[in-house]
Amino acid sequence: MTTPPDIADLVHVRYMVEDVQTSIDFYTTHLGFTLRSSAAPAFADVTRGHLRLLLSGSTSSAGRPMPDGRQPAPGGWNRIHLIVTDIHAEVARLRSAGLSFRNDIVTGPGGAQVLIEDPSGNPIELFQPAGH
Known part of the structure; x- marks a missing residue:
């Protein structure tokens, strides 16, 4: 343990x-x-x-308004980044659970990534490093 x-x-x-x-x-x-x-x-x-x-x-x-009146809210593009070993399997599992995606898997020199959203619209990046 x-x-x-x-x-x-x-x-x-x-x-x-x-x-x-x-x-x-x-x-x-x-x-x-x-x-x-x-x-x-x-x-x-x-x-x-x-x-x-x-x-x-x-x-x-943390939800209190700022001095200029702006209200903190979910969403945006900053995100947590979670490493996965098989991005295609994770996407299939999460799609079958009905989760919302912002995009399809994108592949680049560093690996493959996809953005899902939590129930409030906050992004989470699933990332599979190249060569894994």
Whole structure:
């Protein structure tokens, strides 16, 4: 049995989400994350290896408006990047589960990638390095 990494050893990424519980279910069911803590509907965090993904709803402190009135919201193009060993098998598995994709698999000199979306529209890149 391995010991989970100490919080100081984790990489922390925050995603704004529309529904914290739906996001917990998505990441733990489809992408191999483990629930670390939940204060749904405001906040939860899930982990995968050394990644801690903070899922912040509109009622969390991270969801408060900026001084100029802009409201934090999900989506955009910044994304977490998950390494997979067989991108075609992962895409088939996730498509059969009804997940949303932004594109088809793209291949370049470094490998192959595809973008899926979580239930709030945040992108996740699945990446298979070249030669694997």
